[in-house]
Amino acid sequence: MGILNVTPDSFSDGGQYANIHRAVDRALEMAEQGADIIDVGGESTRPGAEKVSEADELNRVVPVIEALSEQLNIPISVDTYKSHVAERALEAGAKIVNDISGLRFDKRMAKVVAAKGAGVVLMHIKGEPRNMQQNPHYDDVMNEIVQYLDESKKIAFKEGISNRQIVIDPGIGFGKRLQDNFTIIRELDKLFVLSNPILVGPSRKSFIGNVLELPANERLEGTAAAVALSIQNGAQIVRVHDVKEIKRVVKITDAILKNDKRWD
Numbered sequence: 001m002g003i004l005n006v007t008p009d010s011f012s013d014g015g016q017y018a019n020i021h022r023a024v025d026r027a028l029e030m031a032e033q034g035a036d037i038i039d040v041g042g043e044s045t046r047p048g049a050e051k052v053s054e055a056d057e058l059n060r061v062v063p064v065i066e067a068l069s070e071q072l073n074i075p076i077s078v079d080t081y082k083s084h085v086a087e088r089a090l091e092a093g094a095k096i097v098n099d100i101s102g103l104r105f106d107k108r109m110a111k112v113v114a115a116k117g118a119g120v121v122l123m124h125i126k127g128e129p130r131n132m133q134q135n136p137h138y139d140d141v142m143n144e145i146v147q148y149l150d151e152s153k154k155i156a157f158k159e160g161i162s163n164r165q166i167v168i169d170p171g172i173g174f175g176k177r178l179q180d181n182f183t184i185i186r187e188l189d190k191l192f193v194l195s196n197p198i199l200v201g202p203s204r205k206s207f208i209g210n211v212l213e214l215p216a217n218e219r220l221e222g223t224a225a226a227v228a229l230s231i232q233n234g235a236q237i238v239r240v241h242d243v244k245e246i247k248r249v250v251k252i253t254d255a256i257l258k259n260d261k262r263w264d
Contacts, residue, residue, distance in 0.1 A: 001077065001239040002027070002035035003203065006060045007044045007052075023064045024071070031074055034247035037096065038072065039239060040064055040089075041079030045100055045174070047133040047206075057085050062092050069093025077121070083108035090116045100125050100174060102152035110159035121167045121199055122152040126175025136175045141183050142190045145170050149194055167237060169199040173207060181207040185226060188233035201239035202226035203246075224249045232257060 006023050027038045042060035043052040061078060068076055069092060077096035078089035083106045086097045090112070096119035103110045103122060113120045124145045126136050138144050149168050156166060168191060170184045181202075191198050202208065208222035209215065220242055227238045227246055231253045240246040 001037040001039050001199070001237055002030035002033075002243045003239060003241050004030070004038055004040045004064070005044070006040060006042050006064055020063050020067065024067045027064075027068050028071060030243040031072055033244040035074065035243045037075050037077050037237070038068065039077040039079050039098055040068070040094070041098075042085070043080065045079075045129040047129065047173075049129040051130070054082055054084055057082065058088055061085065062088050065089050065092040065094050075119075077119075081105040081109065083112045086118075087112045087116070090118055095119060096121065098169075099123065100129075100171070102149060103155045104152070110155050110161060113156070113165070114160040117165075119165050119167065120156065120161060121169050122149055122156065123169035123174065124148045124171040126171075129174075132175035136177055136180070138177075138180060141176070141180045142187050145184070146190065146193060149191070153194065153196075163196065166196045167199050168194055168196045169201065172200060172202050173205040176207075178207050178210055181205070185230050185233065188230060188235060192234060197236040198234055199237040199239060200227075200230045200235045202230065203238075203240040203242070220245055228253045 004023060004027050030038060040061050042057040057080065065076055065078065075095040076093060077098045078086055078094045079098040080086050081099050081101045086109060097113050098121040099109060100123045102124060126132055153166060170191060172181050172184055188198060203223050204216045204219040208219045208226065212219065212222050223240065224246060227249055230238060231250065238246065
């Protein structure tokens, strides 16, 4: 899953693709580099981020999705927790809703996904982007993530979303302490109990920067390590900025694991 942030303030690439033409060119480039899904986001959800109005988010994502839906042969995902933005994006050609709240922030979201027959990514978050990194605490991080995502699935089922439409995401960096992010990757197989494909998004995040003492634009190797271990431990989708490089990491990781009988 290639990340396309059409925002002025995302933590890693804010402002780079706010222009529709540059955004479309970048999405096409990621598709050529091997992306299987393009994830379009119009609101930064970095720690401390302030909310964006629905109108601004619509103006950012809908024209890009409309343009891409005519040129891409791979699915487009919209990264939003607002039901009206999701609805308009799906009408514009998106096929998946990537909801950081796991259907919690907007109670109408599940109805929209069900009505459109869309795929949905249910992510775990503790708090909201503006406050999620203010001393988050867990007694058992993996158990709490499983419980949260299981409840999100129940919300989905209640509105008629089927299990085959759902992907789950433990929410690396979203209301997590440094050690929690490492635990998630190491114990990712604990999410198997939910019986859904697992997505992880470690790309360029601060837990990598904290260990390597590097800024966001120098975290490629750290991202590659996190991706490889996530795949080994059960991830089936990886959400990344550096598609060309990480596609190579994925291919080699898959090749190694396919020759390991334990992985079967």
